[in-house]
Amino acid sequence: MSPPKHTYYSIDVEASGPVPGLFNLLSLGAVAIHEREHGRLEIGPTFYVELRPAFAGHDPGANAVHGLDLEKLQRDGLEPAAALRQLSAFVAETLDPGTKATFVGHVAVFDWMYVCWYYAWCGLENPFGYKGIDTKSLAMGALGLSWDQTGKETILPKLGVSPQPEHTVHRADADARHQADLFVALMRASRLAP
Numbered sequence: 260m261s262p263p264k265h266t267y268y269s270i271d272v273e274a275s276g277p278v279p280g281l282f283n284l285l286s287l288g289a290v291a292i293h294e295r296e297h298g299r300l301e302i303g304p305t306f307y308v309e310l311r312p313a314f315a316g317h318d319p320g321a322n323a324v325h326g327l328d329l330e331k332l333q334r335d336g337l338e339p340a341a342a343l344r345q346l347s348a349f350v351a352e353t354l355d356p357g358t359k360a361t362f363v364g365h366v367a368v369f370d371w372m373y374v375c376w377y378y379a380w381c382g383l384e385n386p387f388g389y390k391g392i393d394t395k396s397l398a399m400g401a402l403g404l405s406w407d408q409t410g411k412e413t414i415l416p417k418l419g420v421s422p423q424p425e426h427t428v429h430r431a432d433a434d435a436r437h438q439a440d441l442f443v444a445l446m447r448a449s450r451l452a453p
Contacts, residue, residue, distance in 0.1 A: 263295075267392070267442065268291060270289050273431050287307070288430070304353055308342045361392065402417055420444050
């Protein structure tokens with residue numbers, strides 16, 4: 260058997276609007292997923308950070324979804340560069356030797372866009388590079404679904420994964436943890452993991 264090539268990181272972000280630079284990355288959750296013997300996947304530690312807003316943009320609809328207190332974040336949130344340094348340290352501490360940090364997201368284009376943009380804006384190296392896995396796309400192949408059928412309400416029952424407790428939805432660390440369960444189940448369904 261070949262040695263593991265990836266340590267996967269399930270990433271979820273909450274933001275104040277649709278695009279970075281105009282709007283803010285407000286919180287970020289990450290969960291390490293390790294490849295073990297015979298390709299078995301094991302969910303590891305969780306990371307969470309809240310960031311101080313840096314831009315004026317605040318979409319009331321986005322803010323209603325995540326429910327984060329913007330005044331509290333302005334007062335107590337970490338500066339973006341400090342938050343990203345903490346994320347990089349978490350990746351360095353949990354990365355399995357000889358593997359690459361691989362980004363995993365549900366609608367990954369949104370979460371990855373914010374993470375990648377913020378790393379570039381802060382002048383820091385992105386530990387995930389330019390590669391990532393989207394669980395919606397993975398579900399299309401693993402379950403034979405069309406894109407519009409890849410919402411969690413459809414794929415969770417097909418995989419036997421319990422829904423996320425309602426009171427934890429849109430908290431980045433809880434979302435990342437639930438998304439890790441979804442990713443592992445999809446990898447098993449696609450026979451890429453036992």
